[in-house]
Every structure is written in structure tokens, then in C-alpha cells.
Amino acid sequence: MLGPGIAAYLILSVVLFATGAFGVLIRRSPLIILLALELMLNAGNLALIAFSRQLGNGDGQIFALTVMVVAAAEAVLGLGLIVAVSRKRVELDVDKLTTLSG
Amino acid sequence: MPLEAPVEVMLAASAGNVLVWVVWVVAALALLSSGIAVVLFTNPFYSALSLIGNLASLAVLYLLLSGEFVAGAQVIVYAGAIVIMFVFVLAYLGGRADAPWAGGPTLQAAAAVVAAAAIALEVIVVIALAAGDQLSDTAEVTGAFGSPAEIGDLFLSDHLLAFEATSIVLLVAAVGGVILGSAMPQRSKAGAD
Numbered sequence: 001m002l003g004p005g006i007a008a009y010l011i012l013s014v015v016l017f018a019t020g021a022f023g024v025l026i027r028r029s030p031l032i033i034l035l036a037l038e039l040m041l042n043a044g045n046l047a048l049i050a051f052s053r054q055l056g057n058g059d060g061q062i063f064a065l066t067v068m069v070v071a072a073a074e075a076v077l078g079l080g081l082i083v084a085v086s087r088k089r090v091e092l093d094v095d096k097l098t099t100l101s102g
Numbered sequence: 103m104p105l106e107a108p109v110e111v112m113l114a115a116s117a118g119n120v121l122v123w124v125v126w127v128v129a130a131l132a133l134l135s136s137g138i139a140v141v142l143f144t145n146p147f148y149s150a151l152s153l154i155g156n157l158a159s160l161a162v163l164y165l166l167l168s169g170e171f172v173a174g175a176q177v178i179v180y181a182g183a184i185v186i187m188f189v190f191v192l193a194y195l196g197g198r199a200d201a202p203w204a205g206g207p208t209l210q211a212a213a214a215v216v217a218a219a220a221i222a223l224e225v226i227v228v229i230a231l232a233a234g235d236q237l238s239d240t241a242e243v244t245g246a247f248g249s250p251a252e253i254g255d256l257f258l259s260d261h262l263l264a265f266e267a268t269s270i271v272l273l274v275a276a277v278g279g280v281i282l283g284s285a286m287p288q289r290s291k292a293g294a295d
Binding site: 001002003004005006007008009010011012014015016017018019020021022023025026027029031032034035036038039042045046049050052053054055056057058059061062064065066068069070071072073074075076077079080081082083084086092 | 115118119122123125126130133134137138140141146149150153156157160163164166167168169171172175176179180183184187188191192194195210211213214215217218219221222225226229234237238240241242243247248252253256257260261264268271272274275276278279281282283
């Protein structure tokens with residue numbers, strides 16, 4: 001294989017995953033949290049495709065495509081929830097959306 | 103066969119290697135910087151736009167890993183559909199600014215940095231321990247690896263169940279999106295009061 005080995009792709013994927021996790025933890029706007037979640041899903045996809053290439057087995061790519069579909073469904077439902085919450089004239093801030101907490 | 107032919111082939115291969123390295127470094131830098139930009143931009147609209155850069159550089163990396171179909175699907179599904187949906191919702195909601203460091207460095211921010219670094223370290227250590235010695239030998243693949251034909255073949259033979267379940271997931275998500283997005287009926291508002 002030309003270029004860097006699989007380990008370089010995996011380190012890239014881990015750093016991207018950590019960036020996404022950091023975003024989920026630090027941001028208050030649910031929209032940005034959804035964007036950071038997409039970063040984490042993409043990091044997982046990168047690792048799947050890197051391992052798929054390393055093993056020469058296409059199953060990892062199938063898994064990555066399925067993850068993509070789940071990410072699309074998750075974005076639809078997450079954005080639908082955010083729009084529904086904003087219709088209630090509630091401020092979009094995950095620190096203040098505490099009605100459901102015990 | 104002239105003697106210098108293998109040397110020329112080797113030179114061409116090493117030139118290709120350098121080119122792949124350059125593309126990889128550019129894509130990796132774009133990937134990490136746009137990922138950090140998504141997380142740190144105050145304006146959510148800019149965050150959504152930097153996600154497009156993130157997805158594009160990921161598509162380049164997928165191409166380097168000979169995943170042509172996944173790279174194409176990545177651009178179409180993510181940049182074409184998901185980010186557009188985000189931008190529409192941002193336009194609908196007005197995209198209020200939300201500073202990631204509002205109120206100065208708090209305990210929560212410090213804990214987030216520590217937690218993210220811990221996740222990264224943990225995964226790197228586990229992968230290095232479990233597969234560190236196997237990562238250097240990469241399988242040889244043919245040109246068909248990752249092509250639409252092979253992906254379609256796998257989806258319709260070994261992974262038919264996942265393929266069919268995917269359609270149900272998408273249908274349920276579409277119905278759920280319509281239900282969540284449609285206006286709430288009047289009686290539920292009266293009941294809440």
C-alpha cells in the first residue's frame with residue numbers, strides 16, 4: 001500500500017473521535033452537539049475502513065455504509081427534536097433543558 | 103527487457119508514494135483542523151460549514167484506503183443531505199451564537215479536556231496492545247476492492263439482512279421526522295395548561 005500505514009489512519013481516527021467527544025462535553029447548543037456527534041461517527045467510520053483495507057475484506061466498508069445510514073436517521077430525529085423543543089419557546093441550551101431530570 | 107526498466111518502475115513507485123504521502127498529510131491536517139473548527143466556532147452556521155470540509159477530507163482518506171464507493175456515498179449522504187438539513191434547521195431557528203468558552207474556563211471545561219484526552223489515550227493504548235504488531239502488514243487488494251460492484255455484491259449476498267433493515271430504519275426515521283416536525287395538536291397544549 002502506498003503512503004502511510006494503517007496505524008497513521010487509526011491515530012487520525014482516534015484524535016477526531018476525541019475532538020468530537022470534547023465538543024459533546026463542552027458545547028451547550030444541541031445543534032453543535034449533534035454536529036460533534038457526527039464527527040465521532042465519522043471517526044468510527046474511518047477506523048472501520050482502515051481495518052477493512054488492512055484485512056483486505058469488504059465487510060468493514062459495508063459496516064461503514066450502514067453507520068452512515070444510521071447517522072442520517074439520527075440527524076433527522078435529532079433535528080426534529082430540536083425543532084419541536086424550540087416550538088415550545090424553550091431556550092436551546094442543554095444545561096437548561098432539565099425538565100426530564102429527576 | 104532492458105535493464106533500466108525496473109529502476110524506472112521503482113522510481114515511478116516512489117514518486118507515487120511521495121504523492122500519496124503529500125495528499126495524506128494535507129487531508130489529515132484539513133481533517134483535524136476542520137474538526138476542531140466544528141467544535142470551537144461560536145457561530146453554529148460556521149460549524150456546519152466546517153463539517154463539510156471535514157467530510158471532504160475524510161472522503162479523500164477513504165479514497166487512499168481504496169474505498170471509492172464509500173467516499174462517494176460519504177460526499178453524497180453527508181455533505182449533500184445531512185449538512186444541508188443542518189443548515190436548513192439553523193436558518194429556521196436563527197442560529198444563535200453559543201460561545202464554547204462562555205464564562206471563562208470552568209471546571210466543566212477542564213473536565214471535558216481531561217475526558218477527551220483520556221478517551222484518546224485509552225483507545226490508542228488498547229489498539230497498540232491488541233493489534234500493534236499486526237498493523238504493519240497490510241493485505242494486497244485488487245482494483246475491484248471497494249468498487250460499487252463489490253459493495254453491491256456484498257450487500258445483496260452476505261449482508262442482505264443489514265441492507266433490508268437499513269430501509270426500515272430510514273422509513274422509521276422519515277416518519278418520526280415528519281411527526282416531530284409537524285405542528286403539535288392544539289389539545290396537547292390545552293392539556294399542558
